[in-house]
Amino acid sequence: MTNFRLAAAISIVLGLSACGKAPEQTADAPAAPATAQPSMIQIDGSSTVYPVTEAVAEEYQIANQGKVRVTVGVSGTGGGFKKFCRGETSISNASRPILEAEINACKEAGVEFIELPVAFDALTVVVNPNNSFIESATVEELKTLWQPEAQGTVMNWNQVNPAWPNEPVNLFGPGADSGTFDYFTEAVMGKAKASRGDFTASEDDNVLVTGVSNDVNALGFFGFAYYKENADKLRALPIKATADSAAVLPSMETVLSGEYVPLSRPIFIYVNAKDAKTRPEVKAFVEYYLSHSEELITEVGYIPLPAKAYELALGKLNGFKAGTVFEGHSEVGVKVEDLLQREPK
Structure with missing residues (x-):
């Protein structure tokens, strides 16, 4: 087969696949057994939160033997929220709370979100x-x-x-x-x-x-x-x-003691509430994230939340408590335990 004919054959196969149709099998070319494609979870957002989420994603994919593929992009907190509020990602990494304009963009697109603090950072x-x-x-x-x-x-x-x-x-x-x-x-x-x-x-x-x-x-x-x-x-x-x-x-000790001010802050993931309800792999990944955070967060150099905070966050996820506990802006010097006790709006 010439290069031209080979290219044409490949184009036909790809074109049929893109339409959701497989090429017909001939008698002398038996069909290959179908291979299940892994589920995909798409995440984007903060470069600050990236090392945490990437570490969790790697461990989760190993634990699931490749049945779920997790991709983690880095377009910044604001860039991540733009994609998230358009429904392009299931989870958004954020190094600050969601802003009023982003809340409105999500609302207009019908995207509800669950706001979950995952660690402390010392800027x-x-x-x-x-x-x-x-x-x-x-x-x-x-x-x-x-x-x-x-x-x-x-x-x-x-x-x-x-x-x-x-x-x-x-x-x-x-x-x-x-x-x-x-x-x-x-x-x-x-x-x-x-x-x-x-x-x-x-x-x-x-x-x-x-x-x-x-x-x-x-x-x-x-x-x-x-x-x-x-x-x-x-x-x-x-x-x-x-x-x-x-x-x-900045250190784990000075952040937890409250001495490192005003540059200590919580960092977050935001979860598409509909995906958490309708896609079991998304909810399972976030549960894994919250359950394995302490070890992995320490490993990548951030400060884990108190164990009680992760329990409260899991309760928030399992109760599908959508909304934010902020007023559309950051709060300097805020304590995560206090945030988790607030009811989202």
């Missing part, structure tokens, strides 16, 4: 390990550096703190679709998305890691897991909530 501010002049940063210094008014004007380190050198500061941070960006700006500036725009932005945290690790005058921020994974290339800055408070490094 981590990092510098190059060869940076010898900055030992810690106050929230006010971070505001001076990142606020919208700083764009094009606050360009050197000594403009933030006169004790720091007259050297250019190069900033790296998540893009505007990132929930980490939203939370950082709300915690530091007091308003989500209130930020200068002249910094290197990426939804891929590995790009930010590379940028800071290659530039002695760089500063960036992202989730704790990415810092831990790259601790040999970066230095985490201790943060002072006020000028007079102690400088606190």
Whole structure:
């Protein structure tokens, strides 16, 4: 068979398959036994939550011997909600609560959701390990550096703190679709998305890691897991909530004790309520997620919730309690146990 005829034959077979029809079998070509295709669960959203969900997905697929395939994309919290509210994904990873505009988009599309906190994150501010002049940063210094008014004007380190050198500061941070960006700006500036725009932005945290690790005058921020994974290339800055408070490094201990403020936060998955009700594999995956979270979350570098919180989350899933306990915006300093006791709206 010539290459042309071979290509034509393949095209015919693919065309018939796309229409849901199999090519007819000839007498001398007996039909092959049918092979069951694995069920598919599609997930997208936050790069911060990605390491947790990817770890759970890998373990779940092994446990199910390939009967269920789980794909996990990374388009940022905002990008993930766009797909989720269009019904394109069953689960959305989110590093902040769903916003009012996203709630309305889901409502208009008839998508109900179950909101489930899955871990704590310590949003981590990092510098190059060869940076010898900055030992810690106050929230006010971070505001001076990142606020919208700083764009094009606050360009050197000594403009933030006169004790720091007259050297250019190069900033790296998540893009505007990132929930980490939203939370950082709300915690530091007091308003989500209130930020200068002249910094290197990426939804891929590995790009930010590379940028800071290659530039002695760089500063960036992202989730704790990415810092831990790259601790040999970066230095985490201790943060002072006020000028007079102690400088606190991000860690499991300082997050759980409430010392690491205001950059501690819960992270979430949002589950399509209809899929949880009508697709057993989706509900089973989320049950597996909540039941195996503690070990896997610790493994990837985040802080697991208290065991009671996972029990409450499972109850919320099994009761199909749709809605959000937020008012369409993030809450700085919120406790997960308190959130799980609230009734979703």
